[in-house]
Amino acid sequence: MLQVDSVSFGYRADRPVLGDVTFAVEPGSLVGILGPNGSGKTTLLKVLAGAIAPSTGTVRIDGRRLSEWPRREIARRVAFVPQDTHPPFDFSVLEIVLMGRYPHLGTFALEGPADLAIARQALASTGTSAFESRPFTTLSGGERQRVVIAGALAQSPQWLLLDEPTGSLDIGHQLEIQELLRRLNRDHAVTMVLSTHDLNFAAALCRDLILLQNGRIIAQGPTADVLRPDTVRMLYGVEADIRPHPRAGHLTVTPIARVR
Amino acid sequence: MTRTLPAWRRAFMFSVWRKAFVLSVWRKAFVFFLWRRALALRWLPAVIIPSVLLLGCSATPSRERAAGASAPRPQRIISLIPAATEMIFAMGDGNRIVGVSNYDRFPADATKLPKVGGLLDPNVERIIDLRPDLVIVYATQRELLERLDRAHLPYFSYEHRALPDITQTIRAIGVRIGSADRANALASSMEQSLAEIRAATAALPHPTTLLVFGRDPGTLRSMYVSGGYGFLHDMLEIAGGTNVFADVGRQSVQATTEMLIARRPEVVIELHYGDKAKAADAEKDLAVWNALASIPAVRNHLLHVLVGDEFVVPGPRVVEGTRELAKTLHPETFK
Amino acid sequence: MRSIRARLVATICGFGVLLLAALVIAPVVGSTSISLARAFDRSTPFADNPDAQIFFVARLPRVLAAALVGSLLAVAGVVLQALLRNPLATPDTLGVSSGAALGAMIAITFHLDVSVAGVSSIPLASFLGSILALSVVYALSSARRRGLSTMVLLLGGVTMQSFFSAVILFLQYLADFTETGRTLRWLMGTLDVGSYAPIVAVLPVVVVAFGIVSTLSRPLDLISLGADAAAARGVDVLRSERLALISASLCTAAAVALAGPVGFIGLVVPHLVRLVVGSDHRLVLPASALFGAAFLIACDLVARTAFSPLELPVGIVTALIGGPFFLWLLLRAAR
Numbered sequence: 031m032l033q034v035d036s037v038s039f040g041y042r043a044d045r046p047v048l049g050d051v052t053f054a055v056e057p058g059s060l061v062g063i064l065g066p067n068g069s070g071k072t073t074l075l076k077v078l079a080g081a082i083a084p085s086t087g088t089v090r091i092d093g094r095r096l097s098e099w100p101r102r103e104i105a106r107r108v109a110f111v112p113q114d115t116h117p118p119f120d121f122s123v124l125e126i127v128l129m130g131r132y133p134h135l136g137t138f139a140l141e142g143p144a145d146l147a148i149a150r151q152a153l154a155s156t157g158t159s160a161f162e163s164r165p166f167t168t169l170s171g172g173e174r175q176r177v178v179i180a181g182a183l184a185q186s187p188q189w190l191l192l193d194e195p196t197g198s199l200d201i202g203h204q205l206e207i208q209e210l211l212r213r214l215n216r217d218h219a220v221t222m223v224l225s226t227h228d229l230n231f232a233a234a235l236c237r238d239l240i241l242l243q244n245g246r247i248i249a250q251g252p253t254a255d256v257l258r259p260d261t262v263r264m265l266y267g268v269e270a271d272i273r274p275h276p277r278a279g280h281l282t283v284t285p286i287a288r289v290r
Numbered sequence: 291m292t293r294t295l296p297a298w299r300r301a302f303m304f305s306v307w308r309k310a311f312v313l314s315v316w317r318k319a320f321v322f323f324l325w326r327r328a329l330a331l332r333w334l335p336a337v338i339i340p341s342v343l344l345l346g347c348s349a350t351p352s353r354e355r356a357a358g359a360s361a362p363r364p365q366r367i368i369s370l371i372p373a374a375t376e377m378i379f380a381m382g383d384g385n386r387i388v389g390v391s392n393y394d395r396f397p398a399d400a401t402k403l404p405k406v407g408g409l410l411d412p413n414v415e416r417i418i419d420l421r422p423d424l425v426i427v428y429a430t431q432r433e434l435l436e437r438l439d440r441a442h443l444p445y446f447s448y449e450h451r452a453l454p455d456i457t458q459t460i461r462a463i464g465v466r467i468g469s470a471d472r473a474n475a476l477a478s479s480m481e482q483s484l485a486e487i488r489a490a491t492a493a494l495p496h497p498t499t500l501l502v503f504g505r506d507p508g509t510l511r512s513m514y515v516s517g518g519y520g521f522l523h524d525m526l527e528i529a530g531g532t533n534v535f536a537d538v539g540r541q542s543v544q545a546t547t548e549m550l551i552a553r554r555p556e557v558v559i560e561l562h563y564g565d566k567a568k569a570a571d572a573e574k575d576l577a578v579w580n581a582l583a584s585i586p587a588v589r590n591h592l593l594h595v596l597v598g599d600e601f602v603v604p605g606p607r608v609v610e611g612t613r614e615l616a617k618t619l620h621p622e623t624f625k
Numbered sequence: 626m627r628s629i630r631a632r633l634v635a636t637i638c639g640f641g642v643l644l645l646a647a648l649v650i651a652p653v654v655g656s657t658s659i660s661l662a663r664a665f666d667r668s669t670p671f672a673d674n675p676d677a678q679i680f681f682v683a684r685l686p687r688v689l690a691a692a693l694v695g696s697l698l699a700v701a702g703v704v705l706q707a708l709l710r711n712p713l714a715t716p717d718t719l720g721v722s723s724g725a726a727l728g729a730m731i732a733i734t735f736h737l738d739v740s741v742a743g744v745s746s747i748p749l750a751s752f753l754g755s756i757l758a759l760s761v762v763y764a765l766s767s768a769r770r771r772g773l774s775t776m777v778l779l780l781g782g783v784t785m786q787s788f789f790s791a792v793i794l795f796l797q798y799l800a801d802f803t804e805t806g807r808t809l810r811w812l813m814g815t816l817d818v819g820s821y822a823p824i825v826a827v828l829p830v831v832v833v834a835f836g837i838v839s840t841l842s843r844p845l846d847l848i849s850l851g852a853d854a855a856a857a858r859g860v861d862v863l864r865s866e867r868l869a870l871i872s873a874s875l876c877t878a879a880a881v882a883l884a885g886p887v888g889f890i891g892l893v894v895p896h897l898v899r900l901v902v903g904s905d906h907r908l909v910l911p912a913s914a915l916f917g918a919a920f921l922i923a924c925d926l927v928a929r930t931a932f933s934p935l936e937l938p939v940g941i942v943t944a945l946i947g948g949p950f951f952l953w954l955l956l957r958a959a960r
Contacts, residue, residue, distance in 0.1 A: 065881070076853055079851055079853075079857040080856075080857065081856035081857050088855065101856075101859040103859075105857060105859035106859075109858075112853050112854045114853050115851060115852075115854070117904075118710045118711060118849055119712065120903070120904050121904050121905070125846075125903070125904070125905055126850070129846055129858070132858050132860070135838055139826055140628075140629045140630045140633065140907070141628070142630075180859070191857075207680035
């Protein structure tokens with residue numbers, strides 16, 4: 031159980047990025063944090079991952095405050111997938127995924143056969159086993175994102191946090207990732223919290239949504255309840271048509287016009 | 291005579307001047323690149339240094355150039371080179387000098403004259419301000435020569451390489467300033483004294499000698515010694531010593547530990563400049579040589595420190611310098 | 626893919642053998658030919674045995690110094706490239722070498738003659754100069770509450786470099802030409818340490834720096850993927866970056882104090898090593914340490930035998946090799 035209570039944060043004292051954010055995430059759910067650019071989604075995820083300490087408020091996992099956990103302990107439970115990964119050096123795909131084992135090893139420990147097996151399994155779950163020895167930089171955007179997700183899976187996490195997982199991908203790769211995440215959530219019981227500004231992606235994948243505007247939550251709950259024309263208008267200043275799509279099986283959002 | 295400035299090694303300066311003034315054409319670029327981006331563009335000196343070394347080793351004879359119409363007996367001489375200043379004073383014409391460089395220290399009268407800057411950056415305004423009718427410069431200072439041309443100031447330029455060039459220059463200067471007789475007498479007396487020293491040491495054994503004119507105190511690193519060329523080398527040979535680096539045809543050589551051990555000098559003479567207090571420190575510093583115990587000079591305790599300007603200035607006092615070297619090498623013969 | 630353990634063992638053994646070969650061959654080869662048998666002949670007293678003297682006093686300290694300096698610079702290069710997330714970073718990027726150059730120049734210009742534990746004033750001053758530069762860069766980059774911004778670090782380092790170079794230029798005008806000449810020679814790098822004292826003096830710094838680096842090998846991998854991702858995986862990013870900055874600077878400071886600024890090792894060696902072992906820092910770091918040592922021993926061998934009996938400063942050899950290599954790297958990266 032992930033509990034966030036009245037979390038506020040600002041890089042500078044006069045400009046808060048998050049203001050009084052409170053919500054809870056049940057294990058096994060697939061939650062989307064939806065909001066326009068600059069609404070604080072990435073910052074919120076970093077707070078959840080323990081990478082940033084909130085100015086006020088607490089984050090609790092299974093009842094225990096995040097600030098009380100040693101960093102590595104958090105990392106063994108919570109994995110974070112950043113939006114872009116641009117390594118300056120030529121790591122191979124397997125090396126990138128193996129880095130996910132870091133929280134489980136000591137300072138001078140080297141990965142053993144068990145770690146190698148977990149890494150290969152993670153590659154298999156994301157369908158990237160074929161790329162194992164290839165340099166990471168030679169992969170396409172979708173393939174890279176899948177490898178980075180595999181790296182997060184190698185952490186054997188219970189919670190997976192993803193920052194704009196399809197931000198720079200075309201619709202083909204978007205659907206790939208969508209399918210992957212759905213499958214991981216359903217078959218491997220990985221709880222996911224992801225941030226996105228893509229309404230359709232959020233509608234297609236997430237069962238629950240949190241709408242974030244200027245660092246504050248303006249609505250949260252099941253997707254069908256939260257994703258409404260008035261909330262979309264408030265969030266994006268856009269008049270949109272929201273209706274369930276018979277073939278896709280989920281809500282779709284069609285923007286109509288810009289309103290003030 | 292006061293020697294209050296920290297040590298400046300004119301001999302090394304002179305030996306490097308040649309390289310420096312070839313560099314002066316590139317100097318601005320060289321300084322800019324080396325100092326401002328020294329550590330990023332370190333390949334640049336790799337290009338410049340070999341070409342500088344090549345030029346430095348070329349054996350262009352010393353030549354004199356004079357320019358512009360001028361009086362046969364100049365009355366207002368500016369000498370930018372300490373050696374030339376000493377030469378003119380020794381000829382008895384010191385009263386005709388109106389300006390000297392910042393590095394002039396001898397004779398005492400010279401220090402009272404107005405100073406017009408150093409060799410790398412002479413103050414041309416001040417030179418012009420003193421209204422000279424002759425400026426004595428070093429031949430490789432091309433930029434300065436151009437400026438003097440533009441200011442229509444006559445100049446006398448020379449270069450020297452080895453000991454004979456000194457007396458040749460004295461005679462040339464003497465002709466130029468109209469004191470040929472006195473200059474001739476000075477030069478001849480110098481040549482006579484040197485010949486006497488040479489004769490006195492001719493029959494004596496010439497020990498292999500290392501002539502050091504620079505090193506970092508407290509260590510044997512960055513040691514600069516006289517190579518087989520230049521006035522220091524000639525002084526050493528006259529004084530009855532064999533230069534252990536005689537085969538290297540350069541004025542200065544950076545001697546590494548391996549070279550020193552391999553060449554096994556029988557005598558080591560360190561040249562220092564400054565006051566007597568410096569001499570005491572230098573004597574104590576000789577202890578660093580104990581690291582090279584296999585060198586005969588160290589084993590037989592034949593390590594000497596000599597202090598004085600006569601080893602740096604290629605002027606009339608080289609005779610005293612040679613005599614001191616001879617006394618050090620052959621104490622029984624020269625009391 | 627073989628396990629990381631197997632690859633680590635193979636890497637250390639492979640490069641270790643290379644270094645061992647260099648350590649064995651280099652002291653035997655040089656501009657003077659010596660016989661190992663005579664050098665190790667115990668029957669002749671050490672002081673009378675020039676072969677032993679050359680081997681143990683001239684060459685062996687030199688080869689050891691080359692190994693140490695090569696190792697230090699290579700490791701510093703790897704760490705800084707990871708810290709700045711830029712494969713073209715070098716130990717000079719953050720201004721630590723310029724600080725060292727400034728320290729050395731101050732010692733030379735103002736004739737500071739202090740000797741501590743067999744280490745003379747110039748290495749001491751250069752070490753202090755590097756520490757000063759490091760402190761400024763560190764303070765600059767720590768001023769931000771959120772921690773070490775690499776952009777600020779880079780800008781701060783480049784600014785420090787320019788500032789120090791400007792001060793050096795200023796000092797150059799104060800100095801006379803011999804002092805400038807000495808500084809120039811020092812800037813080219815020389816490994817002729819002449820004794821074991823400087824090596825021993827620098828060992829504590831080396832141990833501390835390498836000790837810190839060894840704990841950073843995996844965090845550097847993770848940080849290079851992105852600071853947020855690394856933090857989320859349990860890396861204390863701020864602490865790791867600070868330790869990386871300090872250890873890389875200590876390595877550079879020690880290397881420069883020992884031999885003057887020797888360039889391109891920190892750039893060339895990590896890239897050559899990555900071509901062989903890949904990018905995992907747990908392999909790259911030990912491999913760079915070993916290969917950097919062997920590489921500089923080889924460069925020094927060339928430096929002291931190519932123009933026998935004269936010696937090239939080792940910095941020129943590394944620049945002549947490193948310059949073209951650097952250009953090739955740039956071309957490759959541009960494609």
